[in-house]
Every structure is written in structure tokens, then in C-alpha cells.
Amino acid sequence: MCDYSLHNTASRSAKVGDKLVTTSFAGSVTRGFAAVGEPAVAVCLLPGTEVVFDKEAEFDHAFGGVLPRLRQLGSNVARFRQINLSDAHAHHDALEFPNGRIVLLTQLRPGQQAVVIQLPAAQSATTAEPTDDSVTMRDQVQG
Numbered sequence: 449m450c451d452y453s454l455h456n457t458a459s460r461s462a463k464v465g466d467k468l469v470t471t472s473f474a475g476s477v478t479r480g481f482a483a484v485g486e487p488a489v490a491v492c493l494l495p496g497t498e499v500v501f502d503k504e505a506e507f508d509h510a511f512g513g514v515l516p517r518l519r520q521l522g523s524n525v526a527r528f529r530q531i532n533l534s535d536a537h538a539h540h541d542a543l544e545f546p547n548g549r550i551v552l553l554t555q556l557r558p559g560q561q562a563v564v565i566q567l568p569a570a571q572s573a574t575t576a577e578p579t580d581d582s583v584t585m586r587d588q589v590q591g
Contacts, residue, residue: 450480450492450541459490462497466564470556479554480541484561493528493541496568500525505545505562507555522547525565 450459457473460483468481468491481491481499493499501524526543531550533540541553 450490457490458488459492462491462493462564462567464564464567466491468499468562468564470553470558470560470562472558477554478539479556479558481553481562493564494568495529497528497564498525498566499528499543499562500565501560501562503560505543505551505560506557507551508557521545521549521551 450457457476462468462481467484469484469487470479471482471487472479473482473490474488481493482489483491504524505521505526507521523545526545529542529544529550530540531542531552532538539552539554542550543553543556544550
């Protein structure tokens, strides 16, 4: 899904192996994922999609400039989920990290790179055949 404030932004669905970058989109205060090389196109994730960042993920923290460790999320692997669904005008798109932290996509620091390593089972079965690459990528992250 793509957050409500990105409805006027070009978008496409995520695919296994997509190389993403966290970015701000023109005409919106919302941050999200764009494909590397397609900065104006939001890449929409379905709940359950897993991504791996090339480094430990970071978010904007009020004291992050003084204490950089405060902006670190403790992992480079995360699962996409939606929160605040009862509030139509709140941001919904978030990442959940293995330590239980949940961070809105719009709070992620811009310029971080990630790769989609797994789609939710229902999406994989209906829209894309699993490939050896997707299994290999997931095994590399876990191994």
C-alpha cells in the first residue's frame, strides 16, 4: 500500500529483488520508498513484505544530531505493516523491526537503500511465481 498522502504520486507495486531508496516525494511531506533510478515513483508494499537495508536502518530522532545512536533502529531487516488504520488522515505505512520497534516510513532518514527480499504469501502465490533468486536472497539475509 502507499500512504494516503501519496495518492497524487505515481506508484507501482513492489517486486522481489527491487532495489529501493527512502525518499521524500515532490508535492508531499511524506517519505517512502522509491526504486533506485525512479525517484518520482513510489514503490508500494503490502503488509508482510520484508526488506533488508544495506546498513542498520535509521529514522529521524529529535536528538539524533547530538546522539547519532538514538536514530539507529537496531537491525537492517524489517517487515512492512500498517498502523493507525482507524484514522483516515494519519500515516499508516510502517516497518516493524525484529526488536519490536515500529517506525513510520515517513520517519525514515532519506537516502537509505534496501532490497525487497520477500512478498507476503498471498501476493507471491497470486501475482508472482517464487524464484530461486528470492529464496537465495532471503537465505543470505538470515544466514
